[in-house]
Amino acid sequence: MLSGAVRARRPPSPPPSYHQSAPRFPPKDGHLDADERRAAASLGYGPARKTAHASGGYNLTTGEWKLLIVLIVIASAVRLFRISKPDSVVCAVFFPLVSKFVQES
Numbered sequence: 001m002l003s004g005a006v007r008a009r010r011p012p013s014p015p016p017s018y019h020q021s022a023p024r025f026p027p028k029d030g031h032l033d034a035d036e037r038r039a040a041a042s043l044g045y046g047p048a049r050k051t052a053h054a055s056g057g058y059n060l061t062t063g064e065w066k067l068l069i070v071l072i073v074i075a076s077a078v079r080l081f082r083i084s085k086p087d088s089v090v091c092a093v094f095f096p097l098v099s100k101f102v103q104e105s
Contacts, residue, residue, distance in 0.1 A: 032040065060068070
């Protein structure tokens with residue numbers, strides 16, 4: 001008895017003497033094979049760019065740029081708000097180093 005979990009076998013490959021009338025993977029328009037690409041590269045033609053932005057740049061919409069700037073402004077305001085407070089050392093781990101520095105100056 002066969003259960004539903006048994007996979008069926010693949011159909012056999014056609015014999016080497018079998019030739020299809022149409023290619024299995026038809027070439028795309030504007031497609032260059034490896035030799036044609038190498039010849040084009042030797043003539044100085046590089047691969048076509050598909051995007052308008054520079055490589056390595058950020059592809060953000062104007063709304064995303066505005067949101068990014070607003071977030072940076074808010075984060076800066078939160079970080080810099082009362083930056084001079086407290087006037088004393090908060091972290092006790094560095095207290096001996098800070099006290100030496102304060103006494104020497």
